[in-house]
Structure formats: structure tokens, C-alpha cells
Amino acid sequence: MLDLETIELKSFVPSKDFELSKRFYQDLGFRIPWSSEELAYLSLGNCTFLLQNFYEKQHANNFMMHLSVKNVDDWREHVQNQKIAENYNVKVTDPEQRPWKMRDFILIDPSGVLWRISENTD
Numbered sequence: 001m002l003d004l005e006t007i008e009l010k011s012f013v014p015s016k017d018f019e020l021s022k023r024f025y026q027d028l029g030f031r032i033p034w035s036s037e038e039l040a041y042l043s044l045g046n047c048t049f050l051l052q053n054f055y056e057k058q059h060a061n062n063f064m065m066h067l068s069v070k071n072v073d074d075w076r077e078h079v080q081n082q083k084i085a086e087n088y089n090v091k092v093t094d095p096e097q098r099p100w101k102m103r104d105f106i107l108i109d110p111s112g113v114l115w116r117i118s119e120n121t122d
Contacts, residue, residue, distance in 0.1 A: 008048065011049045012049075012050045013050065013051050013113055014111055015054070017110060017111070020088070021109065021110055024088050024090075025042050025109075028044075028079070028082070028084065029044050029078070038052070039052060047067060063113045063114070064113070064114045066118065067116070067117045068118055072105065072117060073095060076094070076095055076117075079107060088109075090109060093106040098118075101121050102118040102120055102121060103119055
């Protein structure tokens with residue numbers, strides 16, 4: 001019998017300015033346990049991704065990440081307290097109820113990557 005157990009799934013997130021993007025994600029709360037000139041491993045709780053020192057505008061502007069959290073209002077307040085929009089000149093929306101039983105807000109990173117930060121509402 002085949003063993004198809006999975007361990008982890010990571011995305012490779014593009015960055016236009018690698019150092020700026022690393023600071024952005026650290027200000028959001030992510031840790032960087034490992035980094036090289038081309039790649040950084042970011043983690044927050046049990047969520048991880050790889051930040052690339054790679055940028056292509058069309059790719060970045062069509063890239064989306066989804067972060068599921070316990071309390072979307074606390075996360076929105078954290079983003080506001082960290083002055084993410086002001087410090088990085090990025091878009092942050094207010095939380096909204098979505099028809100797919102999630103309440104979320106949108107955060108666009110300095111490279112144009114769209115993040116949906118959401119909580120389940122069912």
C-alpha cells in the first residue's frame with residue numbers, strides 16, 4: 001500500500017523589494033527562522049511560506065494568499081496598531097461578511113500580493 005501522507009504545503013510568494021517585504025511580514029508578526037539572498041522561510045504559528053527575491057508584476061498582482069485566523073477583528077486591529085498601511089503604503093480594507101461563510105479583510109503587500117485574512121462564521 002502506498003503511503004500518501006502529506007507533511008506541508010508552502011507557497012513561494014514573490015517580492016519586488018526583498019528586504020522591504022521581509023520587514024513588512026515581520027511587522028505583521030511572521031518570524032524568519034532562515035533566509036538567504038534569494039529565499040526566506042517565514043512562519044507564524046503553524047502557517048509558513050517562502051518569500052522569494054523574485055518579482056514579475058503580472059504574477060505578483062495576480063497572486064493571492066489566504067490566512068485563516070480565530071478573530072479577524074483582532075487581526076485588523078493588529079494591522080492598524082502596527083501602522084502597516086502607513087508604513088508600507090499598502091491597501092488594507094475593513095472586515096466584511098462574505099457569502100462563503102467567512103468574514104475577512106484584504107491586505108495587499110508591498111509587491112502587490114493580495115492577502116485575505118479571514119475567520120469562519122458558520
